[in-house]
Amino acid sequence: FDYVNQCKVLRKVFGGCVNGCRRDWGKDIPVYEHISEEESQFGGHQCLVTEMIPTCEARHPKTERLCPCIPRGKVQVQSTLKITPAARENTNCNDVCSALSPKHRCDDTQFHYVNTCQALKAHFACTSCDVNQGKDIPNYVSKEDDANFGKCLTQRAAPTCDGSHKNTKRLCPCVLNE
Numbered sequence: 001f002d003y004v005n006q007c008k009v010l011r012k013v014f015g016g017c018v019n020g021c022r023r024d025w026g027k028d029i030p031v032y033e034h035i036s037e038e039e040s041q042f043g044g045h046q047c048l049v050t051e052m053i054p055t056c057e058a059r060h061p062k063t064e065r066l067c068p069c070i071p072r073g074k075v076q077v078q079s080t081l082k083i084t085p086a087a088r089e090n091t092n093c094n095d096v097c098s099a100l101s102p103k104h105r106c107d108d109t110q111f112h113y114v115n116t117c118q119a120l121k122a123h124f125a126c127t128s129c130d131v132n133q134g135k136d137i138p139n140y141v142s143k144e145d146d147a148n149f150g151k152c153l154t155q156r157a158a159p160t161c162d163g164s165h166k167n168t169k170r171l172c173p174c175v176l177n178e
Helices: 007-013 093-100 108-113 117-123
Strands: 021-024 031-033 047-050 063-065 082-085 104-106 128-131 139-141 151-154 168-176
Touching: 007 021, 007 047, 082 093, 082 117, 093 104, 093 168, 108 168, 117 128, 117 139, 117 151, 117 168
Parallel strands: 021 047, 128 151
Antiparallel strands: 031 047, 031 063, 082 168, 104 168, 139 151, 139 168
């Protein structure tokens, strides 16, 4: 849900958000709201994102949902996905992927498969996992003088390919250019 729960994604999918995009609470969000201006104190016909953890089952009769839920057995992972750990600190995923070969690039739509404790533990010696925020997450905190040393960090916000930090090693979703 982290990737689709962004105003910029909702604007693109729904052709703009007539009365803007705002945060709201509800398990049926992210959505485009089909409520008239008279029915809503916020003007209706707008996009909503949430800080709650949405569910695939939630519904509302006056919204159009953007849902990343995929039925079991039909996961649409990029066929060329290669989950790749950074060899050193302060390296962004664009550089990690291009180091594999000139034909590889970071694909930020595939972070769903990387931004998990399970994926991080498969590549790093995590002492624990925690949720944090930063452009360099998901990552492993590898510098001993960092308060989070040994932790693997995930985030609720959509990760990006360009983040890096002097104390962390990234885990990156690399794919072949097509």
